[in-house]
Amino acid sequence: MREIIRRRKAMNNQEMMELSTVDKSDFEELVKECTASGIIDQNLYTEYDVKRGLRDSNGNGVLTGLTEISDVLGNQSVHGRKIPVDGELYFQGYNVEELIKRSSLDRFRFEEATYLLLFGVLPDKDQLDRFIRILTDLQELSGAFIRDVIMKATSTNLMNSLMKSILSLYSYDEKPDDISIPNVLRQSLQLIAKMPLLSVYAYQSYRHFKLDGTLMIKNPKKGYSTAENILYMLRDDGDFTELEAKVLDICLVLHAEHGGGNNSTFTTHVVTSSGTDTYSAIASSIASLKGPKHGGANLKVQEMFTDIKAHCSDWDNKDEICTYLNKILDKEAFDHAGLIYGMGHAVYTNSDPRAVILKKFAKQLSEEKGMQKEFALYELVESEAGQLIMNKRKMFKPVCANVDFYSGFVYTMLGIPEEMFTPMFATSRISGWCAHRLEELVNAGKIIRPAYKYVGHHRPYVDMDER
Known part of the structure; x- marks a missing residue:
């Protein structure tokens, strides 16, 4: 069977042959040119008031449509101010x-x-x-x-x-x-x-x-x-x-x-x-x-907890766990991205209702599976990480656990690979x-077509022998 698999892999690889040494050199030049031509001055986003990522300066999504299917609430408007509240879906x-x-x-x-x-x-x-x-x-x-x-x-x-x-x-x-x-x-x-x-x-x-x-x-x-x-x-x-x-x-x-x-x-x-x-x-x-920024987040949470377990000897020691979480935030540990995965959400502030619900069932499942110690570690990280992130980033908006924080743990307990x-x-x-x-x-709406501001320069065509 292994020989069959090896031959199949070899046949598949014929469709995606590696570049030769000469080709690689030429390709590296193309990569440099491609990268250089794609760079845009980041200050222009502010100058032209571009809602990058379709978000305003406060990180709120720009309204692009109407729906009756679902509603996501993370704050209330009180006298023109947004006040964080427990999330509702x-x-x-x-x-x-x-x-x-x-x-x-x-x-x-x-x-x-x-x-x-x-x-x-x-x-x-x-x-x-x-x-x-x-x-x-x-x-x-x-x-x-x-x-x-x-x-x-x-x-x-x-x-x-x-x-x-x-x-x-x-x-x-x-x-x-x-x-x-x-x-x-x-x-x-x-x-x-x-x-x-x-x-x-x-x-x-x-x-x-x-x-x-x-x-x-x-x-x-x-x-x-x-x-x-x-x-x-x-x-x-x-x-x-x-x-x-x-x-x-x-x-x-x-x-x-x-x-x-x-x-x-x-x-x-x-x-x-x-x-x-x-x-x-x-x-x-x-x-x-x-995309890992969207659907793959729970996997990053699982990888992060595997790393925490490997580097923290006492999972019940709050000081040891917090010290390591600060190292993660300082880009000194785990993947050096400076993120505690599963914490924070674009809309929810005080709490993500999905995480609140899932946590209850995760606890029940951990008791059936004999994984109470692992659940306690998740609970400890959740209780401390939000405040650590706020302190480190000098944030005033509360940071809560999102649904990805517990979903990967639940899938793991269920034996889902x-x-x-x-x-x-x-x-x-x-x-x-x-x-x-x-x-x-x-609703037969119009084709969705947002605008991009052109910030390049118009140039006259140059003949080949004059370039």
Whole structure:
């Protein structure tokens, strides 16, 4: 098997040959020219009042659209001043914390949240049952698709595998370019149903072809929730506890949607506004989420805690932990970026409601898994890091733990491999992306086209022999 893998890798490498020594020298010159030509005077952003990153001088997002799908609150306006408050997240007007707390469902919270995001109302029992039946009918993938798409040219990054699979589904659709609401809704439901399979099968293919592990492809079980099927298809024995399924279900709900301004959802709106097909729009959103500044943050949190555990002998010693956290902030430890990952948010101030909810379930799961000591370390870092960051950066706005702080720890306790952390995010967030795509199409808005200020110089053409 190893020889087969080696030969396959060699064949793949033929498509991406290394540059020769001569070519490398020429290429290095091109790199220098490219870098030099791309430099822009940073003072010009202030001179022309450019809202870089679509944010104002206070870091608030610039309004670019309207939505009814979700609301993200981190402060209140009192006499013209913004006052930090405990964060709140709303899906179609309903507080997510209340949705999770008051739901009488044991197995279908994510499906209920998806229905709410797409259709704007909480489903009654008959509506939810019908919705789940539709998703169940749409979730399967053919053996030919798994063989010809997912298992061909397996990627080391599963997000690229997801994009490839989503784009390939275009070829299997009889009406791929029809952007009428009925057709896009059909496509959306199919993608929501199939995304867990695409994610898990991509990992199984990666495990087999890249790690030389056993290839294991399971069909989803009828009657299982999305969370249950993910655990069932991912694990060799297919077994899981009730708490494990419940916690993963909560994770899916909390990641399903987070306002229209986050990078991947804004990408959904931008690409959809051009009139392109559903598969291209969702692949673009996945490409955005792949970025480490967006969807990969929980993995950085996990890496940071691995580093903290390795360099701090007493996880209960607050002074030792704080000393090391200050070294991280001073760029003397971990990745030398000066960041405590999982702390701080663009909107939330006092608290991120997703982190507050997830922390409770992380504690329950740590007790079931015998990982209370690890949970206590997370809790200690959370309690101290915010104030350390404020002191070090001379900030007055509170710094709270965001959802990424605990999500990676929860995934680890659930036995979900790190390669699947961001695909799990996509498996959940596709519900929100599809809701926003439909909202953009229903309102038939203009193509989104912000402006860039040209700060170069107009120059006359110079003939070759005069350059």
